Amino acid sequence: xxxxxxxxxxxxxxxxxxxxxxxxxxxxxxxxxxxxxxxxxxxxxxxxxxxxxxxxxxxxxxxxxxxxxxxxxxxxxxxxxxxxxxxxxxxxxxxxxxxxxxxxxxxxxxxxxxxxxxxxxxxxxxxxxxxxxxxxxxxxxxxxxxxxxxxxxxxxxxxxxxxxxxxxxxxxxxxxxxxxxxxxxxxxxxxxxxxxxxxxxxxxxxxxxxxxxxxxxxxxxxxxxxxxxxxxxxxxxxxxxxxxxxxxxxxxxxxxxxxxxxxxxxxxxxxxxxxxxxxxxxxxxxxxxxxxxxxxxxxxxxxxxxxxxxxxxxxxxxxxxxxxxxxxxxxxxxxxxxxxxxxx
Numbered sequence: 144x145x146x147x148x149x150x151x152x153x154x155x156x157x158x159x160x161x162x163x164x165x166x167x168x169x170x171x172x173x174x175x176x177x178x179x180x181x182x183x184x185x186x187x188x189x190x191x192x193x194x195x196x197x198x199x200x201x202x203x204x205x206x207x208x209x210x211x212x213x214x215x216x217x218x219x220x221x222x223x224x225x226x227x228x229x230x231x232x233x234x235x236x237x238x239x240x241x242x243x244x245x246x247x248x249x250x251x252x253x254x255x256x257x258x259x260x261x262x263x264x265x266x267x268x269x270x271x272x273x274x275x276x277x278x279x280x281x282x283x284x285x286x287x288x289x290x291x292x293x294x295x296x297x298x299x300x301x302x303x304x305x306x307x308x309x310x311x312x313x314x315x316x317x318x319x320x321x322x323x324x325x326x327x328x329x330x331x332x333x334x335x336x337x338x339x340x341x342x343x344x345x346x347x348x349x350x351x352x353x354x355x356x357x358x359x360x361x362x363x364x365x366x367x368x369x370x371x372x373x374x375x376x377x378x379x380x381x382x383x384x385x386x387x388x389x390x391x392x393x394x395x396x397x398x399x400x401x402x403x404x405x406x407x408x409x410x411x412x413x414x415x416x417x418x419x420x421x422x423x424x425x426x427x428x429x430x431x432x433x434x435x436x437x438x439x440x441x442x443x444x445x446x447x448x449x450x451x452x453x454x455x456x457x458x459x460x461x462x463x464x465x466x467x468x469x470x471x472x473x474x475x476x477x478x479x480x481x482x483x484x485x486x487x
Contacts, residue, residue, distance in 0.1 A: 150327075153207060153342055157349030161203035165357040169193045169364050177245040179365055192362055194245040197370015199357075200316075200350045201238050204377065205231070207346030216339040221384050229268020230380055233261035234373055237302075241369020258372055262298040265380060266291055272383055276390060276459045294383065301379030301396070302372040307406065308399045309371035311426045312360035312436055316351045317444040319374040322395040323348030323381070325451035330385045340385045347377050360436035388454070390462045395451035397466065398425070398443055401473040425473075428480035446472070 172178065172193030179192045208227065211217045218224045240257030243249060271290040274282045285293060309315045323344045330341030351374070357364040366374070382392035393400065402425045409423050429439045446469075453465045 150342065150345060153211075153346050154349040154352075156210075157203050157207045157346040158353035160206055161199050161350040161353030162356060163353075164199035164202050165196060165354055165364055168195050168199045169357070171195060171198070172245070172364070172367075175246055177242070177367065179367075192365050194365050194367035195242065195369070196354060196358060196364040196366045197241060197368075197373050198238060199364075200354050200366070200370055201234060201373055203350035203353060204234075204343075204347050207350070208343065211339055211342060211346075216342060219339045221338060221340045221386070222343060223269075225268050226270055226384060229265050229270065233264040233268075234376060236261050236264065237373050237376060238369040241367055241372065244368040254368065257369075258299050258302045258376070261302075261372075261376055262295050265298060266295060270294060270380065270383055272297060272389065276462075297383070297389070298376060298379045300400075301375040301382075301392070303375070304396060304399050304403050305375030305378070306368075306371045307403045307424070308426075309366055310424055311430075311439060312362040313355055313358045313440050314426060314443060315366060315371060315374055316355050316358050317440055318396070318399065318447045319378060320348045320351035320355070321444060321448045321451060322378045322392065323351065325391060325395050325448075325454060326378075326381050326385055326388060328452075328455050329388055329391050338385075340381065344381045344385065347381065359440070390459075390466065391451065391454040394454050394462065394465055394469065395447050397450055397469040398446050398473055398476075401470060402426075402477070405477055425477060425480055428477075432480060 172195040175195075177194045179194050181190065208217065208231070212227075218227060237257045240249075240254070240260075244254055272285055272294045273290055274284050276282055305315050305319065308318070323346075326344040327341045327348065330338060330344060354364075354366075358366070378392055378396070382388045406423045426439045426443065429442070430436065434442075450465055450469050454462060457465060
């Protein structure tokens with residue numbers, strides 16, 4: 144089997160596994176009463192929707208990792224046994240806490256426990272952001288005393304970006320799939336073609352793609368708390384392990400990151416709880432201007448894909464310019480979406 148046929152098999156196998164597991168998870172969620180009920184605020188779906196969908200994505204990624212281990216692809220120089228163990232344990236913590244939250248509705252402060260513990264476990268596994276690309280040439284090495292804190296902030300920030308983004312059917316799944324594909328593509332150029340870290344990113348992308356038929360509007364299954372943070376955790380971890388591709392991940396996640404930052408600032412300005420859900424997010428504002436949920440997902444996913452693909456061809460300076468352009472575009476979108484909709 145050629146390498147590209149193998150890549151296609153990993154992508155398709157992960158997608159099929161996630162798709163099939165989603166049927167089981169829907170039954171499981173209803174059995175345990177892990178349902179998202181509609182309200183008059185931000186939850187406007189027609190009826191109760193099963194949660195726990197992240198279990199399907201997580202289970203598919205885990206199955207792919209076991210397959211790659213048994214076929215000799217894992218561990219490798221980047222995804223060492225220690226890193227894989229830490230990633231597996233950290234993700235299991237996220238899914239366990241997420242399961243409890245989906246069933247019993249934990250308060251916001253208790254929800255913090257999962258992401259904070261998962262990031263700590265990964266740090267204990269030796270994962271660090273040790274270098275970043277210098278846009279003016281070469282690399283910049285991160286001092287040892289700063290590397291741990293920077294890694295912790297990066298992982299928790301990525302987890303809460305996808306958590307805050309998870310308010311529209313299919314949005315997190317779509318952007319996460321794009322992130323996995325972009326990291327896979329960049330890894331092929333940076334690493335040896337046989338490096339397994341990129342293949343793990345491909346399996347993650349396939350797992351998100353397989354979940355999408357259940358999650359696109361009108362959704363029949365939601366990611367839930369565990370799934371919403373697991374996607375950010377995985378993207379953040381892959382960005383580090385695949386060679387500190389922080390800029391690449393930021394280009395893919397730039398729109399959600401900027402939106403999350405803006406929403407947090409707005410909530411603080413208005414005295415609202417930072418973790419309290421509302422309809423200030425860009426995707427909600429676009430819907431209020433008449434866009435359909437699928438149109439919003441298509442727009443934001445296209446932006447993530449477009450900016451992410453610059454990482455495949457751009458120089459370090461080009462990536463920096465792309466980040467600047469992304470910030471300007473998001474600022475314009477946020478201002479435009481806040482204007483009252485004209486009615487003719």
